[in-house]
Amino acid sequence: MKGFPLIQAIPHPDKVSFAFNGEELVGYVFNPLGSRPFLFPVVGPSGRYVTRIGHPHDPHGHNHHLSIWLGHQKVNGVNFWEQNSPDAGKQIHRYVSKIFDGGLMSFLTSRVDWVGPDGDLLLTETRTVGVEFMADTREFFIDLEHEFKSSIELTFGQTPFGFLGIRVSKTMTVNDGGGMILNSEGMRNEEEIFWKRAEWCDYSGPVSPDEWNGLTLFDHPDNLDHPPHWHVRNDGWMCPSHFLKREVKLRPNESLRVKYRVFVHSGRADPNRFSDLFEEFCQE
Template sequence: MASMLKLCVNAGEHERRICPVSVVLPKSCDDWVNVRLEDVNTRKTIPCQMERSGRVATLTWLVSGLRAGEQQRVVARPIKRVPAVQGGVSVTDNKRSRQVDVSVDGSHFTTYHYGPEWVRPFLYPVIGPYGTQVTRNWPVVEGISGEATDHKHHKSIWVAYGECGRGRVDNWAEEEGHGWQRHRGFLKLISGPVYGRIVAKNDWCRHDERKQFEERRDMRFYALPQGTRLFDIAVTFRMTEGPVTFYDTKEGGLVSVRVATSMDVRNGGRIENAYGGVNEAETWGKSAPWCDYSGQVAGKHVGIAIMDHEANPRYPTGWHVRDYGLMTANCFAWRHYRPEAKVRGDMAFRKGQNTTWRYRVYIHRGDASKGQVRGRFLDFIAPPEVTRA
């Protein structure tokens, strides 16, 4: 068994403020159960988290305060017990209410609702900087003064698509004849000092609840400080029952957000994409690596960004994003986005095929510029390089 592992973190070409990094531990660390990570120069302990998947162990921590071009040397050592750490991410399954609560540093961040009373699972509330609720309450909570009450299927943050397979099953809307997403269990529920993780297995079903295919939804919530929130979501479809085609429609999104009504562009909010496009007229149907929606909530300026990973099919995604508060990553709606091109965005999946999309959701202060969304996107697609020292 190795007694230590020396590592070097290279910031690369831009500053790393609070950036998740992971490294696969070598086989010499196979006997390690718990790990202590320390900065070689300052000797300060860095909160870290080790997770095993089969024979592979991955160590994750947050790199902070590393300027462009700088390096940080750290050393990992095995320890018998995980030291007590204040804060971190707590993931708690409330089986009776069929809700999983996620708290960061003791403060409630969000709840994953998976009960059969809902057409599809979703995250609500979503609490960002200043304790603000950055997504719409309705229809989960009704009677909030001034809230828009259109599109009842827009539930905070969710995953859905509107024309799936034979019969073009509508697993986006909630009108008569809609499809369902049924929770079948949790593959992982993890709390820790660096991140919490929910891995859920869902069946996508026809209107009569016959299964079409499976989805694995892997959500990793990081322990960022001061109300800034960051989580990754990986959506994997497995075509268990037969071949399925996702037909071209704008009614869908593999990650979808309905922002708080006060953030809508029509109420003074702002949409901005990675290329500088502003509001619906310059962002709807446009392909971009990320899209951000910002505005006022209870007198505070906050924003939420969705980032598309370059390994995803059809990167960069197109955006179904509206001035009325919807923002969703939809890479299928080509005939809607570019009707003059006369091409369709259908995507066919064969039986047994597994296909994954990865996204990062970043909730920040201010607009895209103040929230430094561009830099956080680079953290996602080009994180600091970690090498053995």
């Protein structure tokens, strides 16, 4: 059958599963009882999870670390980062408006409302999640596009927490597994990378006794404050901090867009390869 979709986006009641030949690679979870949608699981080329829910040594205190997720700590004073804060808001998944399957690529588009603790709508988000698979290596890209449209006069406040966060599997971390963080400037691990600007950042580590996998996060050059400062930790965390030094104001009905690509790869970090892939991403 010509053009048979080997990558398919399969709807479930509370998520969409991106699967290759029926095996789940990525789940886009939008449980209506949760505080936000997120990506889990993310299954690397080895067949093992490369992300996790929560900090490995503080699962309750960091229960807002939901594998791969998006948030912001200060939107008109509302906290869309920590889930247990008294000023916490919610990202409410409304619906999936489009699903596409085609060959080795699939994507969905969804509507997400950002709502304050009093129930007031602050902004609406059009979110696109796509997966593109490399059949020969079992590596893949996760493409994330977010368009925020303000409902009222809005301020994204100055904070290290916003937008995208990634929490890698425990065995991949520098502290617990002997993994490594590497950025586009050749810096390594938290000691060198913390709050430094870079176009991309990679977190790689062991997923079995004899195999490494990793995730490279590319920040698109059209994003605000590119290249961003990076908030990384040797305990398994990385985040491009677009708002570390600034706040951003939106007028009612004004929009803000950001675009990311996550490369889920086999082996250790390959900076030359990542730089080539970043240049390809820049053209999109």
